[in-house]
Amino acid sequence: METFNFLDLNATTVVVLFVVGFIGGLASGFIGSGGAFVLTPAMMSLGVPAIVAVASNMAHKFPKALVGAIKRAKYGQVDVKLGVVMGLFAEGGVFIGKEIMTGIRTRFGDTGTDLYVSAVFIVVLAIVGTVVLRDGLHSRRGTTQTNCELPRLARWVRSIHVPGTMMKFRSMNDASVSLLFVAPLGLATGMLAASIAVGGFIGVPAVMYFLGVPAIMASATELVIAFVMGTGGSLFYAWEGFVDIRLSMIILAGSLFGVQLGAIGTTYARESSVKLVMAMIMLMVLVSRVIQLPVYLAGIGMLAPLTAATRELLGTLSFVTLALALIAGAGAILATMFKGMTEHRHIASAVVDTAGQSAHG
Amino acid sequence: MRRIVEYHLAAFESQHETHRSTGAGVTIALGTLSSSLYGGLYAYSGELVELAEMTRDGEKGWFVVPIAIAFLFSLVHGTFTGHFWDLLGLKGKH
Numbered sequence: 001m002e003t004f005n006f007l008d009l010n011a012t013t014v015v016v017l018f019v020v021g022f023i024g025g026l027a028s029g030f031i032g033s034g035g036a037f038v039l040t041p042a043m044m045s046l047g048v049p050a051i052v053a054v055a056s057n058m059a060h061k062f063p064k065a066l067v068g069a070i071k072r073a074k075y076g077q078v079d080v081k082l083g084v085v086m087g088l089f090a091e092g093g094v095f096i097g098k099e100i101m102t103g104i105r106t107r108f109g110d111t112g113t114d115l116y117v118s119a120v121f122i123v124v125l126a127i128v129g130t131v132v133l134r135d136g137l138h139s140r141r142g143t144t145q146t147n148c149e150l151p152r153l154a155r156w157v158r159s160i161h162v163p164g165t166m167m168k169f170r171s172m173n174d175a176s177v178s179l180l181f182v183a184p185l186g187l188a189t190g191m192l193a194a195s196i197a198v199g200g201f202i203g204v205p206a207v208m209y210f211l212g213v214p215a216i217m218a219s220a221t222e223l224v225i226a227f228v229m230g231t232g233g234s235l236f237y238a239w240e241g242f243v244d245i246r247l248s249m250i251i252l253a254g255s256l257f258g259v260q261l262g263a264i265g266t267t268y269a270r271e272s273s274v275k276l277v278m279a280m281i282m283l284m285v286l287v288s289r290v291i292q293l294p295v296y297l298a299g300i301g302m303l304a305p306l307t308a309a310t311r312e313l314l315g316t317l318s319f320v321t322l323a324l325a326l327i328a329g330a331g332a333i334l335a336t337m338f339k340g341m342t343e344h345r346h347i348a349s350a351v352v353d354t355a356g357q358s359a360h361g
Numbered sequence: 362m363r364r365i366v367e368y369h370l371a372a373f374e375s376q377h378e379t380h381r382s383t384g385a386g387v388t389i390a391l392g393t394l395s396s397s398l399y400g401g402l403y404a405y406s407g408e409l410v411e412l413a414e415m416t417r418d419g420e421k422g423w424f425v426v427p428i429a430i431a432f433l434f435s436l437v438h439g440t441f442t443g444h445f446w447d448l449l450g451l452k453g454k455h
Contacts, residue, residue, distance in 0.1 A: 006410045059427055063435025071443065075453050234431070238424040241417030245409055245427035249402055249434050256435070256442040264446065267453040344454055 025255030029262020032219025062230030083224025093190020154212030268340020
């Protein structure tokens with residue numbers, strides 16, 4: 001049996017994991033995506049084998065998702081029914097995804113799983129990131145009426161009535177949607193979550209564009225899905241002994257600060273802001289993963305072997321790009337929040353002044 | 362109109378003040394508890410790595426340990442972090 005070591009922790013690793021956890025949590029609380037799209041590559045950049053990164057990420061994701069979901073439910077943003085229904089199907093998807101992941105590891109080793117994780121990341125980030133970016137730009141330029149319109153795909157989905165499968169959901173203004181649409185979306189979220197520990201990247205845009213759920217509710221409801229399947233996935237991976245709980249809890253230390261703050265930020269943000277921040281982070285992480293791709297391809301013999309210097313250069317560039325993605329994302333979220341809070345205070349004090357003037361007038 | 366607005370502002374502020382003063386004590390207590398948990402995690406770091414290895418080697422009963430740890434930390438640290446931001450005045454817009 002292949003020898004297998006958990007990462008040796010030092011002060012730098014702990015600090016990096018805490019900070020990355022905080023920023024991942026901030027992203028998760030704001031855009032609903034687990035922050036795993038930064039955490040999984042960040043852990044891999046620190047030298048954690050892909051399967052341990054995915055497993056440990058899951059074990060931190062479900063507690064963080066629980067805390068985030070509770071916080072956002074207090075703001076009325078969560079569709080619990082949709083979250084639970086999709087979460088249950090996502091559990092099935094998690095099982096399938098986990099089988100794929102351990103199968104690849106058995107056949108191709110850690111390099112194989114690193115390549116698989118990166119390849120899936122690149123495809124998903126490229127497609128979804130571009131779609132969300134275009135939509136975010138349209139939302140920002142559009143009129144209020146445009147923002148209220150359902151995406152064409154969602155209109156079609158809602159027009160399909162299959163007797164015996166229809167369910168009403170609060171986040172869709174109590175529209176009835178067939179379970180035959182909701183179930184595959186949940187399944188796909190789970191499969192992606194279990195293989196690369198990122199479900200929100202499919203889950204949030206999927207419910208936005210296929211079901212017509214508004215971005216803020218989509219991102220909040222995703223936290224319920226993340227909790228349900230995160231718990232299941234973590235149980236599976238813990239059973240296999242791949243969860244490094246030390247990593248999970250260090251990340252959780254930072255991410256619980258971040259997720260609460262991100263959730264608060266959404267109450268001050270517009271739909272277009274949420275979409276644009278989502279797209280920006282996704283596309284920057286995409287670049288980071290593309291840079292690292294030749295290293296994995298060479299590792300399994302699909303490319304000519306690289307020199308050690310080249311491998312190191314690519315690794316550093318990839319890590320720097322990821323760091324920039326994190327910092328830019330965190331900056332954008334905090335800026336949106338503080339701008340919103342300042343505007344809110346100005347409006348509040350203007351109301352008081354106006355009330356005072358009219359009382360004296 | 363002005364009186365109504367002032368009344369509501371005063372009520373909000375007094376609630377806020379009371380919440381803050383009891384909040385500080387609770388926040389510090391929770392922060393201390395959370396720090397203790399992390400101290401324990403550091404102290405038993407080696408044992409936790411061994412437990413995972415034992416689980417991989419077939420002693421499956423140990424799988425509950427990381428899950429239980431995750432729930433415990435999320436309860437304590439999750440409550441602490443919520444109070445923390447509250448204490449700093451960072452609250453959601455209702």
